[in-house]
Structure formats: C-alpha cells, structure tokens
Amino acid sequence: MRLFDTLTRTERxxxxxxxxxxxxxxxxxxVYGPAHIGNFRTFVLQDVLRRTLETGGTPTLHVRNITDVxxxxxxxxxxxGLSLTEFTAGWTLKFHTDCEKLGLLEPHIEPxxxxxxxxxIAMIEALISKGHAYASDDGSVYFKIxxxxxxxxxxRLDERxxxxxxxxxxxxxxxxxxxxxxSDFVLWKSRRPEDGANxxxxxxxxxxxxxxxxxxxxxxxxxxxxxxxxxxGVDLVFPHHExxxxxxxxxxxxxxxxxxxxxxxxxxxxxxxxxxxxxLYTLSDLEARGFSPMEVRYVLIGGHYRKQLNFTxxxxxxxxxxxxxxxxxxxxxxxxxxxxTTLTSAGFGPFQAAWDSLNNDLNTPAALGGLFTxxxxxxxxxxxxxxxxxxxxxxxxKALGLTLPEEISDETEIPDDIQALAEKxxxxxxxxxxxxxxxxRAELADLGWTVKDGKDGYTLARIIATL
Ligand code: AMP
Ligand code: ZN
Numbered sequence: 001m002r003l004f005d006t007l008t009r010t011e012r013x014x015x016x017x018x019x020x021x022x023x024x025x026x027x028x029x030x031v032y033g034p035a036h037i038g039n040f041r042t043f044v045l046q047d048v049l050r051r052t053l054e055t056g057g058t059p060t061l062h063v064r065n066i067t068d069v070x071x072x073x074x075x076x077x078x079x080x081g082l083s084l085t086e087f088t089a090g091w092t093l094k095f096h097t098d099c100e101k102l103g104l105l106e107p108h109i110e111p112x113x114x115x116x117x118x119x120x121i122a123m124i125e126a127l128i129s130k131g132h133a134y135a136s137d138d139g140s141v142y143f144k145i146x147x148x149x150x151x152x153x154x155x156r157l158d159e160r161x162x163x164x165x166x167x168x169x170x171x172x173x174x175x176x177x178x179x180x181x182x183s184d185f186v187l188w189k190s191r192r193p194e195d196g197a198n199x200x201x202x203x204x205x206x207x208x209x210x211x212x213x214x215x216x217x218x219x220x221x222x223x224x225x226x227x228x229x230x231x232x233g234v235d236l237v238f239p240h241h242e243x244x245x246x247x248x249x250x251x252x253x254x255x256x257x258x259x260x261x262x263x264x265x266x267x268x269x270x271x272x273x274x275x276x277x278x279x280l281y282t283l284s285d286l287e288a289r290g291f292s293p294m295e296v297r298y299v300l301i302g303g304h305y306r307k308q309l310n311f312t313x314x315x316x317x318x319x320x321x322x323x324x325x326x327x328x329x330x331x332x333x334x335x336x337x338x339x340x341t342t343l344t345s346a347g348f349g350p351f352q353a354a355w356d357s358l359n360n361d362l363n364t365p366a367a368l369g370g371l372f373t374x375x376x377x378x379x380x381x382x383x384x385x386x387x388x389x390x391x392x393x394x395x396x397x398k399a400l401g402l403t404l405p406e407e408i409s410d411e412t413e414i415p416d417d418i419q420a421l422a423e424k425x426x427x428x429x430x431x432x433x434x435x436x437x438x439x440x441r442a443e444l445a446d447l448g449w450t451v452k453d454g455k456d457g458y459t460l461a462r463i464i465a466t467l
Contacts, residue, residue: 001013001014001052001053001056001358001359001360001362002014002359002360002361003049003259003261003361003362004261004306004361005259005260005261006154006237006260006261006262007153007154007259007260011361012259014053014058014228014229014259016058016228017226017227017228017258020059021058021059021060021061022053022058022059022060022061022228022229023060023061023063023223023227023228023229024049024050024060024061024062024063024227024228024229024230024231024261025063025064025065025215025218025219025222025223025227025229025230025231025257026042026043026046026062026063026064026107026230026231026232027064027065027067027215027231027232027236027240028064028065028066028067028110029043029066029067029095030067030070030072030073031066031067031068031073031088031091031092031095032072032073032075032076032077032087032088032091033076033091034091034094034095034098034282034283034284035095035098035282035283036273036280036281036282037266037268037273037281037282037283037286037296037300037311038233038265038266038268038273039233040098040102040283040296040300041233041263041265041266041300041309042231042232042233042263043064043099043102043104044102044104044297044300044301044401045263045300045301045305045362045364046064046231046261046263047103047104047105047401048301048358048362048364048399048400048401049231049261049362050062050105051105051398051399051400051401052358052359052362052399055395055398055399056359060108061108061109061223062105062107062108062109063107063108063109063110063111063218063219063222063223064107064109064110065110065111065112065113065214065215065218066088066092066095066110066111066112066113067112067113067211067214068084068085068088068092068112068113068114069084069088069113069114069198069208069209069214070113070211071211073087073088074194074195074196074198075194077198078194078196083197084114084197084198085114088112088114092112098282098283098284098293101283101293102283102293102294102296102297102401103293103294103297103401103402103403104401105401109222111218111221111222113209113214113218116214116217116218116221117200117209119217119218119220119221120209120213120214120217121188121202121203121209122217123187123213123216123217123220123247123251124141124187124188124202124204124213125203126251126252127143127187127247127250127251128141130250130251131144131147132144132147132148132246132250132251133187135188135204138190139188139190139191139204139205139206139207140186140188140189140190140204140207141186141187141188141204142184142185142186142187143184143185143186143187143243143246143247143250144184145182145183145184145185145246147250148246148249148250150245150246150249151242151246152182152242153245154237154238154241154242154245154260155237155238155239155241155242157182157238157242182239185210185212185239185243186210187209187210187212187213187247188202188204188207188208188209188210188213189207189208189209189210190204190205190206190207191205191206191207191208195208211240212239212240212243212244212247213247215240215244216244216247216248216251219244219248219256220248220251220252224254225248225252225253225254225255225256226254226255226256226258227256227257227258228257228258228259229257229258229259229260229261230244230256230257230259230260230261231260231261231262231263232262232263233262233263233264233265234262234263234264234265235265236262237260237262241260244256245257263305264305264306264307264308264309265308266300266308266309266311267308267309267310267311268280268281268310268311268312269310269311269312270310281311283296286316289313291316291320292320292405294323294402294403294404294405295316295319295320295323296316296319297401297402298319298322298323298368298402299311299315299316299319301364301365301368301400301401301402302315302319302364302365302368303364303365304361304362304363304364304365304366305362305364306361322368323402323404323405324405325372326371326372326375326397326402326404327404327405327406329372329375329378329393330375330390330393330394330404331462332375332379333375333378333381333386333389333390333393334386334390334462336381336382336383336386337382337383337386337387337390338382338383338386338387347388347392348392348395348396349374349378349385349388349389349391349392350373350374350375350377350378350381350389350392351370351371351374351389351392351393351395351396352392353370353373353374354366354367354368354369354370354371354374354396355367355370355392355395355396355399356370357369357370358396358399358400364400367396367399367400368400370396371393371396371397374389374392374393374396375393378393406450406461406462413462414460418444418447418449418460419460421440421443421444421447422440422444422449422451422458422460424440425437425440425441425444425451425458426457426458428440429453444460448462449461449462450462
C-alpha cells in the first residue's frame, strides 16, 4: 500500500524493512482523564492502517505506549488524592474499555513509561557520553540541540520563522513547552516539591524522565534502532517527534523510523474541542446521548486522515443510517447466495475499488463510498457470485474495523437445525451445564448465529457482517 510520509512529503510504498513483519509505533494516550474523540480519530486511523496491512497479507508488530508519568498525571493524581499508579491504572482501564468498544485491535505490546525508567536513564547516559546532553546545576539534564545538525528536519523548522541560532541556548523544562519555541529540551527533570512521591534515583540525583524520552527508550527496547513506521496526531510532529528523532539518532545511531504517519486533528462544530465551549466529547458522552461506538467509528473514518474532519452530532445520525443501509445490503446479498456459503474467495469482487482506495493513502471515505457502489453492482449477483461478493464486502468491513448492526430474524426464517441446536443449548443452560452450553454457543456462532439469553427464553440473530 502507499501512504503519505511526513518526512519526505511524498507518498511511499509500505514495505517491512525486515522483509517479513511491518513494525510500527504509535504514541499512546496520556492517562490523566478519558480520551476524547479527537484522540480516537488518531487511534482509529492507526487501527485501520494496521488492519489494511494485515488484510493485504502483511503481518504487523504494533507497539503503543501509555504515558503514565508527566506533569499532568502527577498534578491530577495529587488532586484526586491517589498514588500515581492507582490514578493512571484507572484511566488506563477506561481507555482500554473505550478502545474495545470502538473495535480497536489491541497493540501487540503496550509499554508504560514508569516501567522503563532504567532504559531511559541508560539512554541519557549514552547521550551525555557522546556530547549530546548536559546536566544543569539543579540536577536536570538537557538535550543540546546544537549538537544535532539534523534537528528540525521532520517539522521543517528552517521553513518557519524560527531562528535556531538565537534560541539554542535557552532551555525548556516543562513537558509541554511552547510549541513554537526551539530550545534545549529536558531529558531528566530534577525532583521538585510538587512531584510528591513521584521521583526515581539517577546518576544526576532524584528526579523523573522528561516526556519525549519515554518513546525513544521504549522504541529501542521493543523495535530496535530502525523500524518501519511511527505515528501520532499532527500536534506531535513538533516538538515531540522531532525530539524523539534527536534522542534516538544521537544515542543509538540507526535511522529510527522509515516512515512518518500523522493524523490531522478532529474539529468539533468547526473549531477546537474545549471544555469551556462544552463541545469536548468522550465516547461515554456520546453513548449517553444514545449513539453507539460503531457510529462514532464510522464518523471518525468518514474523512481522509490528511484533512481536518469536522465532527457534529448530526454526522452521527447520518452514520446510523449508513450502517443500517450497509447491513441491509449485506443481508440482500446473503439472501441471494443460495446454499453454498462455504466458498472462500481471495479477491474483492465488486469491492475491489474500495480495497484500492484503502491502499491509496488510506482513503477511508473513498473506501466507504466503494462499499455502497459495490453493493449496487452486486445487486444482481446470485449463488457463488453473491457468496464471493459478500466475502469481499466482509474483508473491507474488517479492514475498516466496522461491525454492522445485527438484525433479529423472524422465527420463521430460522432453519430447523439451528433452532434445534439453540433449543439444546437452552436446555443445557437450564440444567446449569455451562460447558455444554458454551460449546453449543460456539457451534452456533460457527454457523453464523448468535444467541441472546433473556429471563424466560432466548432469541436468535444472524451474524451477517463478520467473516
Ligand atoms: P495525548 O493523550 O494528549 O498524548 O494524545 C493522544 C493522541 O491523540 C496523540 O497522537 C495526539 O496527537 C492525538 N490527538 C490529540 N488531539 C487530537 C485531535 N483533536 N484530533 C486528532 N488527534 C488528536
Ligand atoms: Zn511519543
């Protein structure tokens, strides 16, 4: 597949550098509150990238970190009267729950910053010994940007109004320093009273790592000095990713990331999300308004990742209609398949254009459009042709990470053998024979049916949109 690369500003083919597995790193959430739907635009698009690679037959290794120590997590854990560990564990759990609801695949590795303090200290030691970092009087350590001539290449600082020469002797100690100031940035922050119990010993005294360092150290640990792709929202290009490149290139050599994938911000009602405007939405906020996580996912992939996407509540209502239309189209093909549902097809049939769109700079809106035109083109197919088309449709859905609303079938549409199995399961359940009940549930699922238990009975529904 081809994807735009922030560093070279060109579309480039994605190929694993080790010839086998596509290894990529995504900067994960800072766990001091619930992630908002802007954060999830980024995480969902990264998920679609991974799913597209895997659907195309390329195995992946997906690493996404959890930022569990920084200025904000320390400040808010203290406000909450909890230890940093308790506080961040709660928000990490919430993040995972939201991710699952939104259909995000779990990363293969999800390291946290606090668990990698020794690796971060080792990286600082390497930087000091090579002349790229220095300790200040108070025991903080800074990266010396004048020691790395390539500093600013990713974000093209030279094309901005920033004068590197005038600012290189200034220092920034906050994790979130002014986005447009170029300065030596902090690698190790010496202990301050407001840190409370959150400090670790180091060769430079007690303190804690600066935010940019954790990603460099964890990337080195899990992906080595050179890997395939690095990703985050556009706000991370400068300074976060610029600083990661500086740290990693100077400490480890290697070329770091081969490809940079940045997702443009989500806007809400045409502007930035903010608490004071009352338009900062979390997934829970939208669920409370009666929308489903899949409707949210549909909206988030409804725009191309290189363009701003404007979120409105109306767009969720439109997503509901679109998902229902897709489900209806899938049922219509399924009804024309005849008895042969065992056919497996490697291709995409009428959904080839949708697949091509995904491979062409991850054009998710065009892929969604391709689902609808594919359904139209498949409307006269029957038998094996219909079965092959449905297989293609399901592969696109899987790449997009969408599951369609299930429809409860009428009693009369349920085949006798399915009804018999479900009945057998219900009896097993009544007899509290849970193991047999589970086996029969799995058997039904293999045949494409799901059972929902109620108090006095069960209902059967056809699973249509999963492979
Ligand atoms: P954070 O938890 O603040 O570290 O952010 C997690 C991810 O969400 C990062 O990749 C950010 O770049 C990204 N992000 C933050 N705000 C938005 C937004 N409005 N739209 C898209 N991505 C965002
Ligand atoms: Zn990072």
